Amino acid sequence: xVNLPASTVINVGGHGLSRRVKVRTTASTDTFNATGGNGTIxxxxxxxxGAFGRCFxxxxxxxxxxxxxxxxxxxxxxxxxxxxxxxxxxSYYYLNxxxxxxxxxxxxxxxxxxxxxxxxxxxxxHVDQNYAGGARGASGPFLYIGSRVGxxxxxxxxxxxxxxxxxxxxxxxxxxxxxxxxxxxxxxxNANSFCIAGGIVMLLxxxxxxxxxxxxxxxxxxxxxxxxxxxxxxxxxxYRNGPAAxxxxxxxxxxxxxxxxxxxxxxxxxxxxxxxxxxxxxxxxGILCDGTQNVTIGSDFESxxxxxxxxxxxxxxxxFLGRCNFSNSPPxxxxxxxxxxxxxxxxxxxxxxxxxxxxxxxxxxxxGTAPGSVKGFVLIPHGLAGTPNINKCHVTCQGPPSGSGGAxxxxxxxxxxxxxxxxxxxxxxxxxxxxxxNLGYNLDLSM
Numbered sequence: 001x002v003n004l005p006a007s008t009v010i011n012v013g014g015h016g017l018s019r020r021v022k023v024r025t026t027a028s029t030d031t032f033n034a035t036g037g038n039g040t041i042x043x044x045x046x047x048x049x050g051a052f053g054r055c056f057x058x059x060x061x062x063x064x065x066x067x068x069x070x071x072x073x074x075x076x077x078x079x080x081x082x083x084x085x086x087x088x089x090x091s092y093y094y095l096n097x098x099x100x101x102x103x104x105x106x107x108x109x110x111x112x113x114x115x116x117x118x119x120x121x122x123x124x125x126h127v128d129q130n131y132a133g134g135a136r137g138a139s140g141p142f143l144y145i146g147s148r149v150g151x152x153x154x155x156x157x158x159x160x161x162x163x164x165x166x167x168x169x170x171x172x173x174x175x176x177x178x179x180x181x182x183x184x185x186x187x188x189x190n191a192n193s194f195c196i197a198g199g200i201v202m203l204l205x206x207x208x209x210x211x212x213x214x215x216x217x218x219x220x221x222x223x224x225x226x227x228x229x230x231x232x233x234x235x236x237x238x239y240r241n242g243p244a245a246x247x248x249x250x251x252x253x254x255x256x257x258x259x260x261x262x263x264x265x266x267x268x269x270x271x272x273x274x275x276x277x278x279x280x281x282x283x284x285x286g287i288l289c290d291g292t293q294n295v296t297i298g299s300d301f302e303s304x305x306x307x308x309x310x311x312x313x314x315x316x317x318x319x320f321l322g323r324c325n326f327s328n329s330p331p332x333x334x335x336x337x338x339x340x341x342x343x344x345x346x347x348x349x350x351x352x353x354x355x356x357x358x359x360x361x362x363x364x365x366x367x368g369t370a371p372g373s374v375k376g377f378v379l380i381p382h383g384l385a386g387t388p389n390i391n392k393c394h395v396t397c398q399g400p401p402s403g404s405g406g407a408x409x410x411x412x413x414x415x416x417x418x419x420x421x422x423x424x425x426x427x428x429x430x431x432x433x434x435x436x437x438n439l440g441y442n443l444d445l446s447m
Contacts, residue, residue, distance in 0.1 A: 001029045001053075006036025006061075012043030020045040020070060028052040037061035037088070045070040052079045058086035060121040067094045071109070073140075074101035082111040082144070087122045094128040100140040100174060107140035108180075112162045114147045124164040134174040139198075142172045146182030151207045151239065161185050161209045167192060178221075182207045182239065187214045195222035197232075201259075205236045206268065210246040216254050223259040232256045233263040240268065252277050260284050262304070267291030267313050274299045275322070285309045291316040298323040318342050373431045378414070379423050382445055388424060390416035392446040395426060397439055408435035 004010075012021045021044055025031045028050040032041070034057065046055040046069065055071050058064055066084065073083050083098060098109040109132050114122035132142045147160050161183040168190040172178040178194035179202040181187060194201045201221040204211055221232040233256070235247060247269040253276040256262035262279040263286075265272055270293035279286035282304040289295055291313025297320065301307045307326060308319070317340030382388060397412035410432025418425040426441065 001031065001033050003033050003035045004039055006038055008034075008036070008039040010041045010044065022047065023055075024048075025050055025053060025055070030054045030057045032056045034058040034061045034064060034088070038063045040065045040067075042066075042068050046072065046083075048073040048083070049075065051075050052081045054082055054085045056084045056086075058084070058088040058091065060087055060089075060115070062089040062091065062121070064088060064091040067092065067096060069096045071096060072099045072101070073107075075104075075107075080104045080106035082108045082113075084110045085113060086111070086125070087113055087115050089121045089123045089125065092126045092128070094126065094130065096130045098130065098132040098142070100132060100134045100142070102140040104140055105176065106144075108144040109140070109142045109174075111144040112146075112165055113144065113149070114160060114162050114183075115149055122162040125162075125166070127165070127167045127170060129169045130171075132170070132172045132174055134176070139174045139176050141177035141180060142170075142174050142194075143167065143179045144182075145184045145187060146180070146205075147208060151182065151241070161212075166190075171195075172197075177201070177203050179203070180205060181211055181214070183209050183211060183245075184214070185209075185212045187211075189214070189216040189219050191218040193220045193222075195220060195224070197221075197223050199223060199259075200234045201232045203234055203236055204247055204250075204269075205239050206245045206247050207239045207241055209244050210248065211250075212248050214247075214250045216250075216252045219254040220257065221254060221259075222257040224257070232259040232261070235265045235269055237266050237268055246270070247272075251275075254278075255280070256286075257281060261288045262286045264288045265290070265292040265295070267293075267315065270294050272296070278302070279304055279307075289316060289319070294318065296320045296322070300325045300327070302327040316340060373429065374433055375427070375429045377417075378426045378428050378441070380426065380441065380443070381422055382419070382424050382443070384445060387421050388416075388419045388445045390419050390424070393419075393424070394444040396442045397428070398442065408437070409433045409439075412439055414441060 023031060023044050023046050025048045030053050031046060031048060048055050055073065056066060071083050075081065083100060084093065093110060100109050110127060112122055112125060127143065145162050145165050163185040165184060166188045171193045173196045175196055176198045177200060178197055182205050201223055223232050249271045251273045256277065256279045258281045261284050262282050267290060272292060273296040274287060275296055275298035278300045280302040284305040286301045286304040287297060287308045293316060297308055319341045321341060393416050395414045395416060397414050409430045412430045414426040414428045416424060417427045
C-alpha cells in the first residue's frame with residue numbers, strides 16, 4: 001500500500017490502455033491510501049486481483065480529482081471490497097473506466113461510505129462521465145451511497161448520511177445493480193444510462209436517517225438482462241432499523257425499460273413524483289405502490305401489463321394522476337380503494353378513439369339554428385368499471401375515413417352532458433352538413 005500525502009499529483013500522459021502506466025496489486029491490501037487532501041490521480045491503469053483491497057481509498061480528506069484512469073478488479077470470490085472507497089468531500093471522479101469482476105453484491109466501483117465518527121465529511125462529491133462494465137453473473141455493482149459502519153453498529157445520528165452526491169452522464173453495464181442507496185440527503189442523478197442490469201437497476205434500501213430528496217432527471221433504466229427478476233427501481237425495507245429509515249421526496253423524470261415492474265415503493269416511502277417519466281415493456285405493471293403515501297403520477301405507459309397498481313394498506317395514498325397517456329397498455333389503474341385516487345382533467349383513464357355515431361336530421365337530430373346545420377344527442381357506451389366524471393373528460397370530433405359512410409360537413413363540436421355506469425351522453429352540433437352519415441368522436445374519459 002502506498003500512502004498519498006496532501007497535494008499529491010500523479011499525472012501521466014497518454015490515451016488508451018496500452019499507453020498508460022500500469023499499477024498491479026496482487027496482495028490483499030489497498031493500492032493507494034490518501035492521507036491528505038487536494039490531490040490528483042490521472043492516466044493510470046489499475047489491476048487489483050487480491051482477495052481484499054481497494055485501488056484507491058480516500059478517508060475524510062477533501063478535494064481529490066481522480067480522472068482518466070482505468071480500473072479492473074477481481075478477487076475470485078474473496079471478501080467484499082470496493083474499487084474506490086471514500087468518505088471524503090468536494091471531490092470529483094470523472095472520465096474513468098471500470099471493469100468490476102468482483103462477484104459480490106457489496107463490492108462497488110465507487111462507494112460513498114460515511115462514517116458516524118466524522119459527520120462533517122462525505123459531502124458535495126461528483127461522479128461524472130464514467131463507464132462501468134462487468135461480466136454476466138460475475139460482476140459487482142457501480143455506485144453505493146450510505147453508511148455501512150453506521151448500519152452495522154446501528155450507530156446513526158441525524159448527520160450520518162452522505163450529502164450532495166451528484167451523478168451525471170455515466171454509462172453503466174454491470175449486469176447487476178447500478179446504484180444502491182441506503183441513506184443520503186440530496187442525491188442528483190442526471191442523464192445516466194443504467195442498462196443491461198441483472199433485474200433491479202436501482203435499489204433504495206433505507207437505513208438510519210433514511211433517504212431524503214432524490215432527484216433523477218433524463219436517466220435511462222434498463223433491465224433487459226433479467227427482465228422478469230424484479231423492478232427497475234425497487235424499495236427494499238429489509239435493512240430498515242428505526243423510525244427515521246424512510247424515503248421522502250423522490251422525483252423521477254426518466255425512462256424505465258424492460259422490467260417486471262417499473263418502480264416499486266412500500267409503506268415507508270412518501271412524496272414520490274413520476275411526472276414526465278416514460279414506462280415501456282413492463283411485464284406486469286408500470287408503477288407498483290404498497291402503502292406508499294403522496295404519489296404523483298403523470299407518465300406515459302407503453303406496452304405495460306397494467307399502468308398503476310396499489311396494494312391494500314390502510315395508510316397509502318393519495319395518488320394524484322395527471323397527464324397520463326397509454327399506448328398498447330391496458331388503460332387501467334388497479335385500485336383497491338378508489339377514494340385514494342385523485343384524477344386531474346388531463347388524465348386519460350380510458351380512451352375510445354374514433355368512436356362513430358350517425359349524424360343527420362334523423363336519429364334524434366334536428367335542424368340547427370343556422371342553415372344546413374343539425375344538433376342533437378349521441379349515446380356512446382364507455383366500457384369503464386364506474387361512472388366517468390364528465391368534468392374531467394374531453395371529446396373532439398372528426399370524420400371517418402373515406403368510404404366508411406362518413407358524414408360530409410364543415411364543422412362539428414360536442415360536449416359531455418351526462419354519464420352513467422354504461423354510457424356517456426354528448427350534445428353535438430354540426431354545421432354545413434352535406435351528407436348524412438357517421439361522425440367520429442375521440443373520447444378521453446376519466447372517473
